[in-house]
Amino acid sequence: MDRFLFLTFDGLSTGAVYAAFALALVLIWRAARLVNFAQGAMAVATTYVGYTVVSGTGSYWLGLGVAVLAGLALGALVERVLMRFVGHANPLGEVIVALGLVLLIQAVLGMVFGNEYRPATVPFDTDALSVGGITAVSPYDLWVFGAVMVVVVLLALLFTRTSIGLRMRASAFAPEVSRLLGVNVGRMLTVGWALAAAVGALAGMLVIPTGLGLHPHAMDMVFVVAFTAAVVGGLDSPAGAVVGGLLVGLILSYVTGYLGPDTTPLAVLVLLLAVLLVRPGGLFSSVKARHV
């Protein structure tokens, strides 16, 4: 029972990171109809920036803030100077450009920071606390879960309660109509990329210090799992991304805990296949006709 609880909390904590990362993928998918394969590498880059600030100033919180700001800037930059000019005529073009960006970012990070693992500190204890004789959850796990949930709520409020959120949704669903109503659709796309990359940057700062280690390829596996989570939830659904992330986190935690870590990548593949076979649109896909 102890072990089950431990795996559950551990799964929810890493699941929260997958949820954030999946959410970032969904944000870009909804805005631009493309899967940002460079998101993992972008998050590693901003995490390097964040930890450079942490080691320079000694403040984790300053580093976290700078990493998120760097995410905003990097996301806007990638959209403005790169993705905007990749035609939609050939969907493979976008994938190839994104993969090229991955290679570029990883090579630059290797040249600037080196290809060996660098230490990264965290502000909270990562050892699980004992509460009433049950050892289940660490303070760091709580911080990760709490931080992601706060971001999820803030994003939900942004999209449903503010006028820029309304503009962003309208641009994604009906770009031409939005332009006729005076919405600068191009700018909304840039804002969407910036937001997504900032959320990805947060996820990188949260997950890289634990287990992964700071390394140019640190987020490769996280990206694969988060992509699975996004597909599980339905690429079009932010709520699906969050639930999918938590669900995938839990499943992987149980698989790793009970069957051993070697089976984890296999479990991701099985899950992805199962969802694609049974419910190709994802758990949260809504089948509704678009009459436009």
Add this chain to the structure above:
Amino acid sequence: MSAEPILQVDGLSAGYGAVPVLREVTLSVPTGTIAAVLGANGAGKTTLLRTLSGLLRPTGGRVLFDGADLRVVRVEGLVRRGLAHVPEGRGIVAELTVDENLRLGGLWRRDRADARRAQDEVYQLFEPLARRRRHAGHQLSGGERQMLALGRALIGRPRLLLLDEPSLGLAPRVTAQIMALLRQLCDSKGLTVLLVEQNVRSALSVADQGVVMSLGRVVMATGAAQLRDDEKLRHAYLGF
């Protein structure tokens, strides 16, 4: 009614790729009037509206709106100048609620109070919308969608309204209501309407001017009453 045209189109040509669809279209719409653009499928009516609002780049000619050349205005800037385009297929955002669609129509406005007032007016004007504020666009009936698209355009308090097939798929009674509303807005608020319609009878019932297009050209432009009443003319150009 002022004699000064709010919209002046001179020799406008446009097309998709190498295929020309509009061929030197010239027309003029006086302020506060309704011009009905009529013609068969493929005559270029929708293309005309899309070129006027800049969604399609003209290959030749010019468009003067209130004396200003529209070719240099970005699509996003049109509402601020007082031009609203309700595209074909009703152009509502199906994923957003009725309320969100209407808010979207007023977001660009500096005068927030008037944008809210305009929204309330739309709810008064279109009773069914007021009862379905929280419904998503895709849950609405065809008539409600048309009301929403038209209402959303009115929130910008436009001076020129480009309307593409407002009667498409609507019951005759609803069509008549919408046509009557357009007439009333023109007479009371000085709104100018360029109306593209397949439904010739209902369009001519409210229009001041009838513009008949065929194969991308304007083949005739005359008073709507004349087109409506002169059987020979109607038969020759509109086929009934």
